[in-house]
Amino acid sequence: xxxxxxxxxxxxxxxxxxxxxxxxxxxxxxxxxxxxxxxxxxxxxxxxxxxxxxxxxxxxxxxxxxxxxxxxxxxxxxxxxxxxxxxxxxxxxxxxxxxxxxxxxxxxxxxxxxxxxxxxxxxxxxxxxxxxxxxxxxxxxxxxxxxxxxxxxxxxxxxxxxxxxxxxxxxxxxxxxxxxxxxxxxxxxxxxxxxxxxxxxxxxxxxxxxxxxxxxxxxxxxxxxxxxxxxxxxxxxxxxxxxxxxxxxxxxxxxxxxxxxxxxxxxxxxxxxxxxxxxxxxxxxxxxxxxxxxxxxxxxxxxxxxxxxxxxxxxxxxxxxxxxxxxxxxxxxxxxxxxxxxxxxxxxxxxxxxxxxxxxxxxxxxxxxxxxxxxxxxxxxxxxxxxxxxxxxxxxxxxxxxxxxxxxxxxxxxxxxxxxxxxxxxxxxxxxxxxxxxxxxxxxxxxxxxxxxxxxxxxxxxxxxxxxxxxxxxxxxxxxxxxx
Numbered sequence: 001x002x003x004x005x006x007x008x009x010x011x012x013x014x015x016x017x018x019x020x021x022x023x024x025x026x027x028x029x030x031x032x033x034x035x036x037x038x039x040x041x042x043x044x045x046x047x048x049x050x051x052x053x054x055x056x057x058x059x060x061x062x063x064x065x066x067x068x069x070x071x072x073x074x075x076x077x078x079x080x081x082x083x084x085x086x087x088x089x090x091x092x093x094x095x096x097x098x099x100x101x102x103x104x105x106x107x108x109x110x111x112x113x114x115x116x117x118x119x120x121x122x123x124x125x126x127x128x129x130x131x132x133x134x135x136x137x138x139x140x141x142x143x144x145x146x147x148x149x150x151x152x153x154x155x156x157x158x159x160x161x162x163x164x165x166x167x168x169x170x171x172x173x174x175x176x177x178x179x180x181x182x183x184x185x186x187x188x189x190x191x192x193x194x195x196x197x198x199x200x201x202x203x204x205x206x207x208x209x210x211x212x213x214x215x216x217x218x219x220x221x222x223x224x225x226x227x228x229x230x231x232x233x234x235x236x237x238x239x240x241x242x243x244x245x246x247x248x249x250x251x252x253x254x255x256x257x258x259x260x261x262x263x264x265x266x267x268x269x270x271x272x273x274x275x276x277x278x279x280x281x282x283x284x285x286x287x288x289x290x291x292x293x294x295x296x297x298x299x300x301x302x303x304x305x306x307x308x309x310x311x312x313x314x315x316x317x318x319x320x321x322x323x324x325x326x327x328x329x330x331x332x333x334x335x336x337x338x339x340x341x342x343x344x345x346x347x348x349x350x351x352x353x354x355x356x357x358x359x360x361x362x363x364x365x366x367x368x369x370x371x372x373x374x375x376x377x378x379x380x381x382x383x384x385x386x387x388x389x390x391x392x393x394x395x396x397x398x399x400x401x402x403x404x405x406x407x408x409x410x411x412x413x414x415x416x417x418x419x420x421x422x423x424x425x426x427x428x429x430x431x432x433x434x435x436x437x438x439x440x441x442x443x444x445x446x447x448x449x450x451x452x453x454x455x456x457x458x459x460x461x462x463x464x465x466x467x468x469x470x471x472x473x474x475x476x477x478x479x480x481x482x483x484x
Contacts, residue, residue: 029103029135029237032068033265034094036075036109039470042146043284043439043457044264046464048108050283051265054276058268064239067265068102070094073468075113079122085114092122095139099126104138104185104238106265110145111166111176120175127184135237139185140203141176143167143192147442149258150411152251153210155191167192177201186230190249193217203230205247240266244273252409255435256281256336257329285435286459290347293456294357294396297430302357303392306344307379309364309402310337333408336436337400344398358390364403371404377413378403383429384421394428394453400437401444409438415475419447423474428453446473 033052037045049069056066072094078085080092087093091113098105127137143166148155159165167173167189177198180186186203187194193216194202204226208214211222234242243263250262259281267273288296294304318334326332348359362378379399386392403412422429430453433440445455449472458465 028239029138030065030068030101031104031106031238031240031266032070032098032102034091034098034105034107034109035069035071036107037071037073037467038075038110038112039468040110040112040145040147040442041108041467042442042445043435044108044144044146045467046458046462047259047264047280047284049464050280051276054279055265055267058272058276062268068098070098075109075111075115077113077115077119077123079116079118082116082119084116085119090119092119092126095123096126099129099137103135104140104234106140106142108142108144108264110148111143112145115166117175120179124179127179136183138183138237139180140234140242141180141185141187143187143189146439149190149250149253150409150439150441151191152253152409153191153213153249154406156193156210156213156216169193169195174198186234203243205243205249207246207248209248234266238266240268241273242266244270252407252438254329254333254409254438255284256332257409258438259284261329281435283462283464284458286462287432287434287456288459290343290398290432291350293398293430293432294347294351296460297394297396299392299394299428300356301390301392301394303386303390303395304348304351304357304359305362305379305382305386305395305397305399306341306348306360307362307364307382307397307399307401308337308341309366309400309404310334311369312365312367315365330408333436336434340434340436358386358392360386366404369404369407369410376417379413380417380421383418387422387425387427392427394430395422396430396432398432398434401433401441402437411441411444413444415443415447418444419450419474422451427451430454430456432456442470443475445470447475450474 033048035045035048052067052069059066072091074089075091076085076089077091082090095105127139130136159168162168162170165171167176174195176187177195180201186201188203191213193213206228207223207225209223214221214224231241231243234240247263250258260277267276294302314330314334318331318338321331322335322338326335344361348361351357351359360382362382364378379397383395383397386395400408401411401413402408405412429448429451431440431444431448435458440455440457448455449470
């Protein structure tokens, strides 16, 4: 496969020179994290909290300053003393307070807020203020949220409407890029096309293999390698790595693959990162037993549905090598599927004599990941049967949500059909998606809450999962599918 190495604009030499400028001498810069805890962030809120606790433990052991954390719900940005955005909601105040103590802020946010021109200007002035004997201020804008990660590279071919993406080129996001010009930071975002004239301010990964993306960038070929000066400069500035050496954007997100193979918070070294990832994945996957979940649901008749989709070829390979240690993320996924399937079977056996519970299962075995989902998906059909024919007043859905149409981590459930299955009957829907399989889509969370049910995430006694809840809502009528 031919390889291409390039920088970010036709003026490659100028940009390379700008990127290669040495950091000014002086004390090492200090880092803080500004975490948006809005509902759109989902599981990322819990992950940041867990990763930061372990990161600061490593830094303390090395006698280094901790990374500070400030949390704020939302990303509203306006001038000081704004009459439209209260001080507690105005991210400008949070940033001003952090820059009093640190030199770089890693702002992790979906940017789903109100941003006035006056607020953008005030932030620009804040970044350009200089303090004697302190490094210049920088902002690392990590534009990320749960459903954008779930969409993966599909975001390119079937993007949402402009209001669904704050950095969509149709929204003219140049003002955000101007903020981080002149060595004042970078913007990090997966599967995003930065404005052509601002590519020097965009944190590309080490490698991208996606011909559609590269074509939109104006380069031929299926593979490209990108200059990593931005990552080296941040490493030199903080003695922390902000990405792995061979970072790539994930096509799909499953829990284990995301935590183990992607970078959310910086890390001191690879060994520390690996240990941190293993511990964070274990904590993110921790939950009550199925029986513990069911005991928390009040229902006269509770339907319990275990629904798992998988590829037949992967299952056969798992059966033939199940005594061997998993070697790839796919092997791990099938091993998790087998283990959790056994847990479901045990729970059904233990509860079979309870008169107010009805257990059902859907085994969705697919010949190919490219197969399009059925017109009426198996999960919605079985939920409808439990609600309408079995007269269950509540349903507990334990699932990986996989129905084909892409790799593991793809969600193809028809939200309209699922809503139709339970809305007229007044059935409450409760959902548990084990973290091993990835996060629960926001649409499913909103639907479950609109029904009067809810979503189980993590352990009920784990404060790291405390964040803004999604607004309950039934799905809007589907729009015609956009073609690439």
